[in-house]
Amino acid sequence: MKRVILVAAVVAASVCFVSCKDTQITMEVTSSSEDTYASDAETAAAESAAAESEVTTPSAPAEPVLEFSGDPQDIMNIGEDSYYEGENYVLFVAAGSVLTGDTPAKISEVMDSLEELYGLSYSYKGNVHEDDWRTRYFSGSFTGINRDMSKASILIIPDPHDDSIEWTYGNEVLLHDTTLSVEHGYYDGLYHELAHLLRLRQSNMLGSVMEEGVALYAQDRLSRENDYPNWSMLQYVTYGGYVSMYDDSVIYDDPEGEFIRASLAERSGAQTDYQYGFRFVMFLMENYGTDIISKISVKAREYDLSSLESVSPDEKDMRTVVEIIKSCTEDDVFAKFVKWLPSGWEAYCREYVKYIERFSDM
Incomplete structure (x- = not known):
């Protein structure tokens, strides 16, 4: 170790001397032969220890x-x-x-x-x-x-x-x-x-309604953009001969309350959070711009919503999510969602059925 340190010191001094020559700063490095070089016995002992270390401490195998x-x-x-x-x-x-x-x-x-x-x-x-x-x-x-x-x-x-x-x-x-x-x-x-x-x-989770809505909207949007027959979306559609497994009248009755309830528990096996979420995220994207999920996510970083990652989410945290959404949109965003549903959701269902029936012979 002495040899390495001292050699490094000499190199550092030489570099500094060259770079500082114009300002007439000089450095003198002196050392005795005892400091500069380890004894033969010390060198042999160090080399032996290093060799032993290499043998007894093999490196972990690469994955x-x-x-x-x-x-x-x-x-x-x-x-x-x-x-x-x-x-x-x-x-x-x-x-x-x-x-x-x-x-x-x-x-x-x-x-x-x-x-x-x-x-x-x-x-x-x-x-x-x-x-x-x-x-x-x-x-x-x-x-x-x-x-x-x-x-x-x-x-x-x-x-x-x-x-x-x-x-x-x-x-x-x-x-x-x-x-x-x-x-x-x-x-x-x-x-x-x-x-x-x-x-x-x-950010922290926004509750299952928002999380599933974001995933379903992307799943539907990208499947259709790439002309893939995403049959699984039929369970959300009511149009023509297709009937959704979800009665969305509960949204009309109390849109804000149903948003919270649907995030707290799945009810009647109807995947309420998926159904509400798909509709709601589509509404947000169409009415508040394609960066709305980004805005909500950034705002959510200001809050501790950790209970929403558990199997027993806290209703208080879901009410905070509601306020986050309102702050990024409007105070009456849920009322406007209800007004959008009859025409906005029906337009989607009609468009989707027309799209998916092209693949009916597959």
Whole structure:
């Protein structure tokens, strides 16, 4: 160590002397031979200790890194837990998953479209935290990757072909490998969950009505823009021979109260929060500009709404969300929502049915 320090000191002195020569500042470095050089015995002992350290402290094995060809025709059968790092996300893939060579391009395209749609950025990390997925799905692998959560974490597991759901929580989204296949679902699940992830990186949760509304609006909008037959949206539509599973008369009776109640609990198995949320976010986007979700998210950063991430959200926090929405729109925003519903929602239903029936022979 003496040798390294002293050599560094000599180099530093020489540099300073050269750079300061014009101002006639000089530095003299003196040292005895004892200070400059370690004894042969000291050197041998240090080298022996270093060699022993190298033997007894092996470096941790590197996690397997995936390489993608970019070719959608290439089928990749993932043999071991692996990862891939994109510009604004890290893809963690479980063994047994099946992907195509253009998977990173698909994900990047969807993320770019969602950022453009809402005027938000995945690079912002205002509400990021982790679940215990590294041990639950990957046997503790990837413990040192993306720990600062500067990028979104996307987890891919083999499709269990049961009732298991995909989910988004904090900085993680869990997807089945089939969700990345056009043949399976035209990316509707990819749009939905990555929209959740984008919104959740901005602030605390806004309650399930807003969160599901943001995801469903993106899912519907991007599916139709890309001419994908998103059949799942039929459950929200009442038009022609189609009947929604939701009676939206409860919105007319008490729009603000129903917004809060729908976020606190799902009722009668009708996914009330999804149904109300889809309608409400569509209304907001059409009447207050495409940056309205961004404005609400930024305002929400001023409040502690942490109870809304629990299974028992606090009604007081939901009332705070109502006030946040009003502050970014108008005090009578919920009354105007009720006025918009008859014509605005019917116009959407009519447009969607016309669109989806084009695929009826598929």
